[in-house]
Amino acid sequence: MADRLLPARGVAHLTVRDDLRALEGYHSPQVDVSVRLNTNEAPEAPPAAWRDALAAELSRVDWHRYPDRHAAALREAIAAEHGVDPAQVFAGNGSNEVLQVLLLAYGGHGRTVATFEPTYQLHAHIARLSGAAVVEGERAPDFTLDLDDARRVVTSAQPAVTFLCSPNNPTGLVEPREYVLALLAEVPGLLVVDEAYGQFADWSALSLVDDDQPLVVVRTFSKTWSMAAARLGYLVGPRSVVAELDKVTLPYHLDAVKQIAGRLALRFRDQMDERVAHVVAERGRVAARLHELDLDVFPSGANFILFRPRSLDGRAVWQALLDRDVLVRDCSGWPRLSGCLRVTIGTPAENDAFLSALTEVMAP
Ligand SMILES: *Cc1c(COP(=O)(O)O)cnc(C)c1O
Numbered sequence: 001m002a003d004r005l006l007p008a009r010g011v012a013h014l015t016v017r018d019d020l021r022a023l024e025g026y027h028s029p030q031v032d033v034s035v036r037l038n039t040n041e042a043p044e045a046p047p048a049a050w051r052d053a054l055a056a057e058l059s060r061v062d063w064h065r066y067p068d069r070h071a072a073a074l075r076e077a078i079a080a081e082h083g084v085d086p087a088q089v090f091a092g093n094g095s096n097e098v099l100q101v102l103l104l105a106y107g108g109h110g111r112t113v114a115t116f117e118p119t120y121q122l123h124a125h126i127a128r129l130s131g132a133a134v135v136e137g138e139r140a141p142d143f144t145l146d147l148d149d150a151r152r153v154v155t156s157a158q159p160a161v162t163f164l165c166s167p168n169n170p171t172g173l174v175e176p177r178e179y180v181l182a183l184l185a186e187v188p189g190l191l192v193v194d195e196a197y198g199q200f201a202d203w204s205a206l207s208l209v210d211d212d213q214p215l216v217v218v219r220t221f222s223k224t225w226s227m228a229a230a231r232l233g234y235l236v237g238p239r240s241v242v243a244e245l246d247k248v249t250l251p252y253h254l255d256a257v258k259q260i261a262g263r264l265a266l267r268f269r270d271q272m273d274e275r276v277a278h279v280v281a282e283r284g285r286v287a288a289r290l291h292e293l294d295l296d297v298f299p300s301g302a303n304f305i306l307f308r309p310r311s312l313d314g315r316a317v318w319q320a321l322l323d324r325d326v327l328v329r330d331c332s333g334w335p336r337l338s339g340c341l342r343v344t345i346g347t348p349a350e351n352d353a354f355l356s357a358l359t360e361v362m363a364p
Contacts, residue, residue, distance in 0.1 A: 019131060026125050028329070035326040035353045037344040040169070040197070040304050042226035043279070044347070047271050050264055057260045067256035070246075074254070077263045078234055082206055087239045090246065091254055091262070095196060095220035095233025100126050102216070102235070105248045106161050106190050107132035114159035116145055118171060118336045120194060123163040135159065138336075143171040143298060145179050151186050160189040166205065167197040170331050170342045172300030174201045180208065184215055190241070193217045196233075197302035199224040199276050211238045223303060224276055225265050232262045279303045283345045289355050293362045304344045306331070309362070314339035317361055324357035 015021070028039055075086040082089075092098040103126050107113050113127035116137040124134045137153040140146045145164075154162055162183065166175035175193070184191050193205040195217055205217045216237030221227040232254075235242075265272075287305055290297045296308040309317050314332035318341055321328055329342040343354060 017131075020129070023125075023128060026122060031322070031327050033322065033325050033327045035346065035350050035357075037346050037350060037354055038327045038329040038342075039228075040223055040302070040344045041228045042223060042275065042303075043345070043350065044226055044275060046226045046265065047268050050268050053264045053267070054261055057264065058257065061256050061260075063256075066252045067254065067259060069252050071254045071259045074259045074263045077266045078236075081266050081269070082236055084209065084236055085239065088209065088211070088236055088242055089234055090237070090242045090249075091232065091234040092249065093233075093253060093258070094222060094231040095194070095218045095235075096122055096126070097231075097253075098218055098233050098235050099123065099192070099194070100130070101245050101249050102190075102192060102218075103127050103130040103132065103161065105244050111160040112157050114153055114157055114162040116150060116153075116164070118143065118331075118334060119163065120165045120169045120196075121334075123165070123192075123194070127161070132160070139171075143168070143173055145175060145183075147179055147182055150179075150183055154183070154187050158188045161192060162187045162189065163192050163194065165194040165196075167195075167201050167300065167302035169194075169196065169302065170304070170329065170334075170337070170340070171298055171306050172302045172304060173298070174203070174301035175205075177203055177205075180205050184208065184213065187214065189214065191215045192235075196220045196223055199272070200280060200303055201301045206236055209236050209238075211240070213238065216241060221262055221265060224272055226272075226275070227261065227265060230258055230261050232258050279345050282348060282351055286343070286345060286351050286355065290358075293358065295362075304329075304342050306337075306340055306342045308339045308341070312362065314341055317341060317358075320361040321354070321357050324360065326354050326357045328354070 071091055074091055075089040078089045079086040092101055107127050107130040109131035111132045112135055113132045114135050115123050116139050127134050135157040137150055164175050198204050198219055208215055209217055216235045218235045220233035221230055290307055294310045298306040318330040331337040331340040331342050
């Protein structure tokens with residue numbers, strides 16, 4: 001084929017947008033190990049009854065037709081789950097796509113997006129991809145939100161979008177309700193609360209969503225619903241915001257399989273709650289053991305725990321765990337997290353494997 005083309009100009013002259021040139025991709029290494037506790041997935045597969053129900057419905061899909069463009073049945077099921085109107089629900093291919101659509105609509109060139117670091121790196125990353133400028137507010141040394149500083153940031157930067165993450169990834173801290181309310185009263189634009197781990201927390205900003213409030217709450221099926229492979233997330237927010245997002249997203253962006261998978265999953269709410277309770281119990285057990293070791297351990301309201309070896313190098317501990325076939329998240333090179341590692345709560349057996357490997361590594 002190549003000889004039919006005009007003289008090749010090559011690709012060396014192709015350049016990405018100026019504002020993307022210095023950007024690095026977002027990576028979470030997928031290493032093949034037996035104990036994988038680095039990406040905060042649920043430790044168990046979804047209930048077998050869900051898989052059976054999904055298989056039954058898939059046999060009735062009109063494969064030659066586009067799926068329901070508005071994912072009406074899925075939105076209705078999500079709306080019923082949270083006691084809101086389906087017009088207040090927007091779903092996407094993972095909550096990351098929901099964030100991307102939000103930032104395409106409300107971020108973009110000439111606008112500013114605010115985050116409070118350390119927090120989920122994709123908030124700033126996707127904001128930059130959209131062309132927006134990012135201002136990074138600082139959290140206090142114990143990673144709680146410094147409300148005075150947060151007020152200063154939103155007042156001076158006038159962000160079109162302000163992000164909170166509760167429970168916060170990677171610290172595990174739940175944002176207090178008063179702080180969310182205080183920031184909501186202050187932001188000039190949209191406040192986004194990412195609740196990927198919301199079911200683990202003792203309160204949810206979903207209770208604050210209202211058509212007259214500039215607030216959206218983002219959730220995902222990837223973590224508590226044991227469905228990371230499905231790539232499905234959503235937000236709940238004002239009808240007017242959802243209507244704008246519907247204009248920005250690609251047509252038929254949610255495939256038929258995903259729409260069915262998500263709708264059916266919500267019938268298994270009780271099982272999901274049970275799994276959350278198990279993870280929370282395991283989190284308590286793991287945290288108690290971590291506190292006995294020479295580590296700083298941060299309090300977690302999520303399905304992971306952030307910790308920092310006091311006298312050993314974080315990166316070396318990560319490698320020593322990997323040598324023992326246990327993969328955790330190395331946050332040691334991230335800004336403001338020097339020396340920190342994050343472990344996902346797994347099955348009791350996985351947690352035991354992690355704890356015994358770590359005990360060995362920490363032994364003097
Ligand atoms: C895991 C995670 C997500 C999930 O992204 P999906 O695209 O839904 O898998 C979103 N936000 C935070 C803070 C996360 O930790």
